[in-house]
Amino acid sequence: MKAFILDRYKKKGALRFGDMPEPALQDDDVLVEIHAAGLNLLDSKIRDGEFKLILPYRPPFILGHDVAGTVVRVGSKVRQFKPGDEVYARPRDSRVGTFAEFVALNEADVALKPKNLTMEEAASIPLVGLTAWQVLVERAKLKKGQKVLIHAGSGGVGTFAIQLAKNLGATIATTTSTANIELVKSLGADVVVDYKKEDFAKVLSGYDIVLNSLDRETLEKSLVVLKPGGKLISISGPPDVAFAKEIGANWFLQQVMRLLSFGIRRKARRHRVSYSFLFMRANGEQLSQITALIEAGDIRPIMDRVFPFEATNEALTYIEAGRSKGKVVVKVR
Template structure:
């Protein structure tokens, strides 16, 4: 089959379009014919080698985490899915590979595609939706009436997070550039800060939750907009000791994570707020909870561009540029 592979870890290096063997199907997996694949910043960071500490992939490997497609083969222990069904998923770590014509997906990580979405729209959902669900619902336990600050409101995570937070009844603050202010408000944001004109830490205070997706400087400033007892959940690092325990990291890796997060944890403690790191995990059961919100229209996919399969490198470069409004998708079939 055709697939785009990472042959070596290198920043901004091109993926290689190659003929690779059909993936081996485990007993608890479904083979999905890929119709569309979402492109995420995680894909670029993985190719760059930024996650080798926690995700040490051996090259060459096929890149890509999000998929929408059809079931073409079923492992002997699979019970929930049938041949021909339309499905979507964020594939599991170490079983990724959606920039390809076929990909195996664990039954537990798969869900039926929302009926009202195209394959391209469905492929834009899983990784960002699960990230936001696990951050705002599982970790933050965001509730009606609370105030949440979601950074980068026009990005893939931001566009989904704004919609979910509004559905939950929260007051939503976010940042974006001048040209996107009205567009982000239309998604449901109550407070939109133009980062080209204003510093968000001068404009915000009393937040219950911050979803951090930016750099270390932004993270430090974000701690200060929380009220005492507030929670900052970071999806961009640094990883903390609790995360090291979660992934059962070796002793040395645990110590590295402890050192990397020491400064932000110390500042959080001084401000009487909570800091935690989130690296989202695949979950078909959570996708099945998200699907009704999409089918009801409470949350809608936001897609910037759809690239043909042959232009996968261009799609990845566009995501890495930071210019995308919402998600970027590759049309494979």
């Protein structure tokens, strides 16, 4: 099968378009013929070697974390899906590889595609949808009436998280550029801070939760907008000890992550708030709950561009520029 292959870690290196064997099917797997694949900054960061410590892939391997397609074969123990089902998923970390014509997925990671979405729209959802769900629902336990600050509201995670937080009944602030103010308002943002004109740390206060996806400076400034007991949850790092234990890291790696997060954890304690790092994981059950929200019209995909499969490297370059509104997808078939 045709695929985009990472032969070695290299900053801004191009993926090689070539042939790879069709993935082997385990007993609890479904084999999916890929129609569309979403792109994420996570793909670029893995390619650049930023996650070598915590995601020890061995090149050559296929990149890609979002998929929508059709089930063509199922393993002997699969009960939830059958050939012909239209599905979408975020593969688990050990089995990424959606920049290809086929991918094998554990059935626990898969959900039926929302009926009201195209394959391209569906492929834009899994990673950002699960990230927002695991931050706001699972980790933060966001409740009606609470206040949440979602950074980078016009990005992939931001556009989904705003809609999810609105559905949960929260009051939402977000940061974005002048060009995207109307977009984030249309998604449900109550307070919009134009980061080119204002400092969010000077205009926001008394928030229950902050979802950070930006740099260290933004992370530390976010502490001042939280009220005592508030939660600062970052998806861009630094990783903490709880995360190290979650992934089964050895003692040495646990100490590395303790040191990496020491500064922000200490500052969080001074502000009487908590800090935690979240690296989203595959979860078909949560994705099914997201499907229900999409089919009910409570959440809609925000798409920036669809590239042809052959232009996957160009699509990665495009998202790295950081100006896309919502998600970028490649159309495989």
